[in-house]
Amino acid sequence: MTSGWIIALLVAGLLVVIAASKSAWKPIRWIGLGAMQLVIGAVLLFFANLIGDLADFHIPINPVTALVTGLLRLPGLAALIIIKMWLL
Numbered sequence: 001m002t003s004g005w006i007i008a009l010l011v012a013g014l015l016v017v018i019a020a021s022k023s024a025w026k027p028i029r030w031i032g033l034g035a036m037q038l039v040i041g042a043v044l045l046f047f048a049n050l051i052g053d054l055a056d057f058h059i060p061i062n063p064v065t066a067l068v069t070g071l072l073r074l075p076g077l078a079a080l081i082i083i084k085m086w087l088l
Contacts, residue, residue, distance in 0.1 A: 041070025
């Protein structure tokens with residue numbers, strides 16, 4: 001593994017530990033929770049794009065779409081798909 005991946009995994013692990021702890025330092029916890037939501041959204045969008053490749057359908061993975069999908073989960077993903085199909 002390259003050093004970039006190792007650093008990214010360490011930072012992600014640290015954010016998960018900080019978000020899961022019940023520390024008194026709330027802003028760090030909120031940043032960790034937001035980062036986890038971004039990762040969850042990016043993973044959901046990745047799988048949606050993987051399935052969407054069969055029908056030539058693609059939703060870009062950027063911080064806004066990942067955050068919408070991460071916070072709202074499947075309804076957010078469905079909303080992005082509907083917006084992409086009918087409005088754009």
